[in-house]
Amino acid sequence: MSAKKKPKDSIFNRVRILRTERDMSRAQLAELIHVNPQTIGALERGDHFPSLDLAFRICEVFGLPVEAVFSRSEFTLMSTELYRPAQEKS
Amino acid sequence: MKTDKKRRRWEYIATNAYKFERWRRPGPTRALIAWYFTGIALAIVFLMATFAWIHFLWFYIVALLSSMVAWTILRSTIDAKDMAPDEVLDDYEAEVLDIWRRRSFTLFEAALLIGGVLVIFLGVIFQEHIDVVTMSVFAGIYMIMLYLSVGTLPAVGFALTFNRTDSDSDSDTES
Numbered sequence: 001m002s003a004k005k006k007p008k009d010s011i012f013n014r015v016r017i018l019r020t021e022r023d024m025s026r027a028q029l030a031e032l033i034h035v036n037p038q039t040i041g042a043l044e045r046g047d048h049f050p051s052l053d054l055a056f057r058i059c060e061v062f063g064l065p066v067e068a069v070f071s072r073s074e075f076t077l078m079s080t081e082l083y084r085p086a087q088e089k090s
Numbered sequence: 091m092k093t094d095k096k097r098r099r100w101e102y103i104a105t106n107a108y109k110f111e112r113w114r115r116p117g118p119t120r121a122l123i124a125w126y127f128t129g130i131a132l133a134i135v136f137l138m139a140t141f142a143w144i145h146f147l148w149f150y151i152v153a154l155l156s157s158m159v160a161w162t163i164l165r166s167t168i169d170a171k172d173m174a175p176d177e178v179l180d181d182y183e184a185e186v187l188d189i190w191r192r193r194s195f196t197l198f199e200a201a202l203l204i205g206g207v208l209v210i211f212l213g214v215i216f217q218e219h220i221d222v223v224t225m226s227v228f229a230g231i232y233m234i235m236l237y238l239s240v241g242t243l244p245a246v247g248f249a250l251t252f253n254r255t256d257s258d259s260d261s262d263t264e265s
Contacts, residue, residue: 038252039182048182 013070016044017078018062033057097175104169114167119253122164123246127239129157134235141224157238165245167253172245183252190247197240205232 019029019040026044030037033054042048043058050058050070059069113122136150165172171183179187209229212220 035180036183036252038254039180041254042182048185051181054181 009072010046011049011070011072012046012074013043014075014078015040015058015069018064018069022062029058029061032061093175093177096173097178100170100174100178104174107166107170110163110166113163114253116250116254119164119167119249122160122167123249125160126157126164126242126246129153129160130235130238133157134231137231137235161242164249168245168249171252172248183248186248186251187244190244193247194240194243197243198236201236201240202233205229205236 015029019026026037026040030040034057035054039048043050055066055070059066062069113119130153132153133150136146136153139146140150171179172187176184209225209232213225
């Protein structure tokens, strides 16, 4: 039973995808940023939105800017975003 | 100074308590919670029964001690995080505790108000049939049992949220 937060404006994230790309478990990511593994789970499910400090720490692990990991609008599929420029070039 | 003392106290408990690793899963956690509240409920029943027969007091002691064992194990599984200083908790842990503390406070407010009104009402209506000692004991038992039931909710909520296996699956409803 998770204590769900009712958001005013949702914050979407790509933490799960980025973690999977790097073959990283929740426990490994949690250890790197010094949080409980369940906190990572809550972030990925949208049950919890990170503080600025936590968001920066996550971005540092992935080596990406904040806007590449977190967004106010839902992310489109990364594969679609990667494939579209290639189609447009050809 | 106060934060330092609180941190040292928490560190001592978290470091020296037995970890109960196998209990840090949803199933055993729910069993511990059920064990604890069942013990408290039985303790209340037996305590009320002592007004009829004093030897129910022994059953009360057994029920209460039993629930305290469950409580001790439960708090050990969460490393006593319900009493940890703020700097030790991460964002989500602090948020979960905050939510459950607010729920606990709301329940306390309602129960204490109802209990207070009830004691006054019963004392006035039955003043010739109930002596002061009995009423005082009843009020004291009510408050202590309320504390044991409602005051423990933050730790219970924390355990329910965080005592899960480290699963990378989307569904976090492991049993």
